[in-house]
Amino acid sequence: MTQAASPDLPRVVVVMGVSSTGKTKVGTRLARQLGWRFVEGDELHPPANIEKMSAGTPLTDEDRWPWLDAIVEHVRAVLEEDTSVVVTCSALRRSYRDVLRGADPDGSVFFVHLHGTFTLLAERMDQREGHFMPAALLQSQFETLEPLEPDEVGALVDVTPPVHVVSAEAEREVRRGGQQA
Ligand SMILES: Nc1ncnc2c1ncn2[C@@H]1O[C@H](COP(=O)(O)OP(=O)(O)OP(=O)(O)O)[C@@H](O)[C@H]1O
Ligand SMILES: O=C(O)[C@H](O)[C@@H](O)[C@H](O)[C@H](O)CO
Incomplete structure (x- = not known):
């Protein structure tokens, strides 16, 4: 059951971070909590992107723009149903997040940046089964990552603890309004 948008909260939360930080696990849980x-x-x-990553080749900006546009379009359609949205997207660069901020016409987009060490995430990637993303791409994900800048509304959340602790922390940050620096 989804709830109508609340005036005190953002309408869109993007759960971001490099591969295997738990965007899917934490995002689904956070959506349920809210x-x-x-x-x-x-x-x-686009299917070509999945093929590329599966083959061990990192995506380029050109690969990512149509994907980001598709996310924006999809989220906008969901918002029209008068519900708020938790969406997962690596959102590694500032310029990608600038596109994603367009998902809410009122500009109310909050980023939860999940972060963990390379060693921890490589271990989680190795243990994960049935996912298209090879562990070899983790290095390029870290190289591409541009953390949230002070003027971006969002919060950094450590993914070392168990998922339920991470999602509780993410919810606290969303309700608190994040850094809003
Ligand atoms: N806080 C956590 N503690 C322990 N294991 C975790 C935690 N978060 C995620 N995992 C595990 O790490 C793996 C990656 O999680 P998940 O698929 O949610 O990440 P993701 O960021 O969505 O990945 P990708 O971007 O590659 O799709 C999964 O096997 C998941 O069970
Ligand atoms: O921006 C990127 O390089 C990619 O989109 C990846 O981050 C994947 O979407 C995802 O995280 C798969 O594991």
């Missing part, structure tokens, strides 16, 4: 709709950003990749 009673919002969940959108899996990976499902909106």
Whole structure:
């Protein structure tokens, strides 16, 4: 059951971070906690992007623009149903987040940046089964990552603890309004 948008909260939360930080796990849980709709950003990749990543080649900006546009379009359609949205997207660069901020016409987009060490995430990637993303791409994900800048509304959340602790922390940050620096 999804709830109507609340005037005190953002309408869109983007759960971002490099591969294997738990965007899907934490995002689904966070959406449930808030009673919002969940959108899996990976499902909106053009098939060519999935093929490329599966073959071990990092995506380029040109690969990512149509994907980001598809996410924006999808989220906007969901918002029209008068519900708020938690969406997953690596959102590695500032310029990608500038596109994603367009998902809410009122500009109310909050970023939860999940972060963990390379060693921890490589271990989680190795243990994960049935996912298209090879562990070899983790290095390029870290190289591409541009953390949230002070003027971006959002919060950094450590993914070392168990998922339920991470999602509780994410919810606290969303309700608190994040850094809003
Ligand atoms: N806080 C956590 N503690 C322990 N394991 C976790 C945690 N978060 C995620 N995992 C595990 O790490 C793996 C990656 O999680 P998940 O698929 O949610 O990440 P993701 O960021 O969505 O990945 P990708 O971007 O590659 O799709 C999964 O096997 C998941 O069970
Ligand atoms: O921006 C990117 O390089 C990619 O989109 C990846 O981050 C994947 O979407 C995802 O995280 C798969 O594991």
